[in-house]
Amino acid sequence: MKATLENIPSEKGTSSFYAYRFQVPFFEFKWHYHPEFELTYIVKGSGYRIVGNSYEYFSNGDLVLLGSNLPHTWSGKLEDDVKSDAVVIQFSKEFIAPFLELNESVLIKNMLQHSERGISFEIDEALVSEITDLTEAKGVDRVLKLISILDVLSKKQARLIAPNAFHNVVSKKNELRINKVCSFIQNNFYNKISLKQAADLIYLTESNFCKFFKKATGKTYSDYLNELRINEACRMLVQSEKTISQISFECGFETLSYFNRVFFNKKGMTPSTFKKEKQI
Numbered sequence: 001m002k003a004t005l006e007n008i009p010s011e012k013g014t015s016s017f018y019a020y021r022f023q024v025p026f027f028e029f030k031w032h033y034h035p036e037f038e039l040t041y042i043v044k045g046s047g048y049r050i051v052g053n054s055y056e057y058f059s060n061g062d063l064v065l066l067g068s069n070l071p072h073t074w075s076g077k078l079e080d081d082v083k084s085d086a087v088v089i090q091f092s093k094e095f096i097a098p099f100l101e102l103n104e105s106v107l108i109k110n111m112l113q114h115s116e117r118g119i120s121f122e123i124d125e126a127l128v129s130e131i132t133d134l135t136e137a138k139g140v141d142r143v144l145k146l147i148s149i150l151d152v153l154s155k156k157q158a159r160l161i162a163p164n165a166f167h168n169v170v171s172k173k174n175e176l177r178i179n180k181v182c183s184f185i186q187n188n189f190y191n192k193i194s195l196k197q198a199a200d201l202i203y204l205t206e207s208n209f210c211k212f213f214k215k216a217t218g219k220t221y222s223d224y225l226n227e228l229r230i231n232e233a234c235r236m237l238v239q240s241e242k243t244i245s246q247i248s249f250e251c252g253f254e255t256l257s258y259f260n261r262v263f264f265n266k267k268g269m270t271p272s273t274f275k276k277e278k279q280i
Contacts (some may be wrong), residue, residue, distance in 0.1 A: 017091035017146065021135045024084045027076040029183045037115060038066040038092040039149070040074070041131050045084030048186070048231065051118035053218040056142050057139070057235045063123050063131075064161065065153065067115035068093060075186055087131055089146065099147060107154035108147075118161030120155055130187035165175030177202040178216045189228050190252045195221060228255065230266045237275040244271045 018036075027045055040061035049058040051072045058074065066072055066173055077197060100109045111119065124172045127149070134145045169184050181201055185193065199209035213221045229251040248259035248271075 005236070008050070013249065016095050017089065019087075019089045019134050019137075019142070019146070021085070021087045021132065027074040027080045027086070029073055029075040029082050029179070029186055031071060031073045031179050031182060033069050033071040034090070034094050035068050037068060037112060038072075038119070039089040039131070039153075040066070041128065042074070043076070043085035043087060043132070044082070044201070045076050045086065047074060048228070050182075053164070054118065054162040055224075055231060057231050061071050061123050063121045063127075065111070065115045065119045065121070066119070067112070068119060070116060070162075072118070079241040087135060089131070089134065089149075091146065095152075095254060105151075108150045108201060111150070111154040111158075114160060117164065120159045121160050122158075127152055127184050129158050143180045175217060177212075178245065181213070184216075185225060185228065189225060192252065192254070195214065225252075226262050226268065230263055233259070233263065233271065234267070237271060238278045244275075247271070 009075070021043075027047060029049065029272070030060075040063070042058060042060060044060055046057070046059040049056050049062065049072070051064070051066065052070055074086070076163070088091055096112070099105050100112070100208075130145060130149050130152070133238055134142065134149065137145050181198055184201055195206050195209070199206045202212075204212060204228070210221060213219075219227070233247050233251045236242060236250070237244070241246070242250070244259075245256050245273075248256050251259070253259035253262070260270060263274075269277070
């Protein structure tokens, strides 16, 4: 998927790195990348997080470290009187390089190398406090706090997000096209979306669209759509009391049998088994 380049240096001004907290009605779909590493903590909000070729549900407490030039977005929905809230920390390779030369930084160096696939961490109260406090820190204390946070993270158990490294190829011509298609899918996946509908959005033939989409996202159109639907089904299985049949149709599947087959292929278990395991 071709992503928009975000210009971090122009945003952070004279600071050596960028750390801020922001609140919005909801996290808007914005597929983008930047040379800087990024640590994002979701204080409040839920929806879907796309990192490279990974598509996952996220909720309060989501903490992710992203490598340089790794495309990503968090996308949520508008909820009445509830604002989405996040802390974002972005730092360059040039900033962190001197610290990585130290023998004491070997774990941080290894962690940053693995971040090319995105890393998800479990949070704890002390770590959350350090991350949120960083946005208000000044002077040298600000730098020391960031290094301390990275040190703590490097010693935590973590999970790689994307199944493999994602090498984004910049193309201004395709940035808007893939964002238009993916935003449309995001907002309409629960309906029947034909291949022709998606192709018509960016004025391509179905054959050329399939090639374009696979090259841009690393997935076929149908696989991308099914993955989105299955992730939404997982959320509903855990958070709602609806039947599996209801969930399958509300997520855009035309038959229960096809839903069950796709679910098993994606998750390695049946929807009913998934629901039981998550409720334990």
